[in-house]
Structure formats: C-alpha cells, structure tokens
Amino acid sequence: MSETSENKVNLLSEIKAILLMFSTISLYFFSKGSKILILTGFVSLVIFLLSIYIRKENLKFAKTIFYLGLAFNNITSIGFLLEKYIFKRKTSQVYTYIYKVFTTNDKINERYIIWIFALTSFLMIMEYHARKAQR
Numbered sequence: 653m654s655e656t657s658e659n660k661v662n663l664l665s666e667i668k669a670i671l672l673m674f675s676t677i678s679l680y681f682f683s684k685g686s687k688i689l690i691l692t693g694f695v696s697l698v699i700f701l702l703s704i705y706i707r708k709e710n711l712k713f714a715k716t717i718f719y720l721g722l723a724f725n726n727i728t729s730i731g732f733l734l735e736k737y738i739f740k741r742k743t744s745q746v747y748t749y750i751y752k753v754f755t756t757n758d759k760i761n762e763r764y765i766i767w768i769f770a771l772t773s774f775l776m777i778m779e780y781h782a783r784k785a786q787r
Contacts, residue, residue, distance in 0.1 A: 662711070669706055669714035672698070673721070680753045688754065692764060696771055703775050707782055719779070726772035729765050736762065 676698045683691045706715045732747045743760060754764040 662709075665709050666711050666714045669702060669709075669711050670717060672702055673714070673718060676702070677721075683753070688764070692767065696767070699771070700775070703779070707779070719776070722772045722775055725768050726776065729769035729772070732760075732765050733762075733769065 676695050679691060679695060680688075703718065705711075706718055728747070728750055732743070732751065735741050735747070736743060748755065748760065751760050751765060754761045
C-alpha cells in the first residue's frame, strides 16, 4: 500500500471516529426523559469502544478531541459534585446549562453526573496504563 492511500485510510478513520463521537453525544439532545437511562448505557458503551478504536488505529487528531471532551466532562462533573456535596451551595446556572439534559422538574439528577465522572475517570486511567505499557 502506498503512503498516499495509507494517509487516505487514516484520514477516513479519523473522520469516522470524530463523527461517531459527536453523533453519539448529540443523541442526548433528541432523547425523552424516560429513556435517558437506556441512552446513557448505550452512549457509555459506544464511548468505551470508541476509546479502544482510537487507540488501536493510533488516531492522533480524534484522540486529542476525544480526551479534551473527556477532560471537560470530568472537570465539570467533579466541580458540580464538589459544589453540591462539599460546599453545599445551590447549583449554579453554568452546571444547570451544561447538564440540562439530565434535569427533571428543575433538578439535576446526580446519578448521571456521578456516572459521567466515573466513566471519564476510568477511561483516562485506562489510557494512562495503555501508554505506560507501550513504553
């Protein structure tokens, strides 16, 4: 296989991974309140498999976007949990806007935020150990 065709295959793999990433996350905007638990399980599975695919195919650009998204979700979820349980403050409008998908009756369901924190932490730890094993 020539270098040009390898670059095309790599570019297509990058585009597929990025499209899958954004289309999976965008499913939350079209979901109904009662189906959110099933959707969260499905999205978690797809994100887990996507992280394996990105690592296996060695996709640099998709990996960067993927882990920036994971870091953002990890930081916002830990910030929300700290504000809610440690500082015992009312939830700020920033978190209300970010997590409005998980809001029912003007209250954010904390179970989903805890799951987002656990999933993002797990994926980051998994990536760290995969990189450590490569060295």
